[in-house]
Amino acid sequence: MIELKNISKVFRTDAVETWALENVSLTVEEGEFISIMGPSGCGKSTLLSIMGLLDLPSEGTININGSNPLSLSDKKLAKFRNQHLGFVFQSFHLINDLSVRENVGMPLLYRKISSSEAKKRIEEALEKVGLSHRMDHKPSQLSGGQRQRVAIARAIVGNPSIIFADEPTGNLDSVMGDEVMQMLLKLNKEGTTIVMVTHDEQQAKMTDRIIRIFDGRQVSIQAQNLETV
Numbered sequence: 001m002i003e004l005k006n007i008s009k010v011f012r013t014d015a016v017e018t019w020a021l022e023n024v025s026l027t028v029e030e031g032e033f034i035s036i037m038g039p040s041g042c043g044k045s046t047l048l049s050i051m052g053l054l055d056l057p058s059e060g061t062i063n064i065n066g067s068n069p070l071s072l073s074d075k076k077l078a079k080f081r082n083q084h085l086g087f088v089f090q091s092f093h094l095i096n097d098l099s100v101r102e103n104v105g106m107p108l109l110y111r112k113i114s115s116s117e118a119k120k121r122i123e124e125a126l127e128k129v130g131l132s133h134r135m136d137h138k139p140s141q142l143s144g145g146q147r148q149r150v151a152i153a154r155a156i157v158g159n160p161s162i163i164f165a166d167e168p169t170g171n172l173d174s175v176m177g178d179e180v181m182q183m184l185l186k187l188n189k190e191g192t193t194i195v196m197v198t199h200d201e202q203q204a205k206m207t208d209r210i211i212r213i214f215d216g217r218q219v220s221i222q223a224q225n226l227e228t229v
């Protein structure tokens with residue numbers, strides 16, 4: 001479960017102060033799939049980065065899976081993120097010089113597991129995204145949809161309870177985008193909590209709830225199936 005209370009984020013430079021988020025509070029239950037929507041520059045990526053502990057809020061508190069990660073040292077925070085959270089980005093963020101197998105294994109480098117266990121987990125993750133036959137390819141030898149599936153395998157290899165996806169289909173055509181969306185829905189069905197930023201209303205409608213942001217403020221939480229609320 002993720003609980004954000006009164007989160008604000010201000011970016012300050014010498015000349016300007018930008019309030020990217022103002023007093024946002026929200027709870028994501030275990031097993032939920034939520035989408036975050038809103039116009040360009042409204043604070044979606046900032047909110048996702050703060051929820052995913054990639055950036056710190058200026059004000060407010062965060063509770064994830066019963067812990068207060070903001071109280072941890074940088075080293076412990078990195079470990080917490082590595083063990084609990086997975087990330088998928090619009091531009092894949094794969095390392096071009098490494099093979100698919102090596103890219104997927106990156107999050108395991110920080111775990112104390114044997115190389116045979118790591119190999120098994122990498123192969124299982126790639127099997128889940130249907131890319132077992134591309135393990136020794138380089139990212140440049142894959143299509144955009146396949147690259148994003150590698151990024152999903154990397155996100156799930158450490159068995160995180162929550163996946164944060166920032167416009168995961170933003171760089172893909174509609175067919176590949178649908179494939180990636182189906183994959184995320186499948187992972188969610190298997191129990192992973194997912195928080196996704198998207199500009200795509202159709203995709204957002206497939207998720208449990210839509211959080212709408214405007215100008216750094218949360219303007220609504222829309223449940224998709226009112227009968228279950």
Ligand SMILES: Nc1ncnc2c1ncn2[C@@H]1O[C@H](COP(=O)(O)OP(=O)(O)OP(=O)(O)O)[C@@H](O)[C@H]1O
Pocket residue numbers: 011012018019020038039040041042043044045046047
């Ligand atoms: N590192 C930064 N320094 C200064 N301002 C920033 C920084 N990151 C974001 N901002 C500002 O914070 C606001 C929110 O940015 P954010 O990237 O979260 O928006 P977004 O909703 O994800 O936009 P988009 O849909 O275009 O990706 C914007 O006004 C942006 O210019």
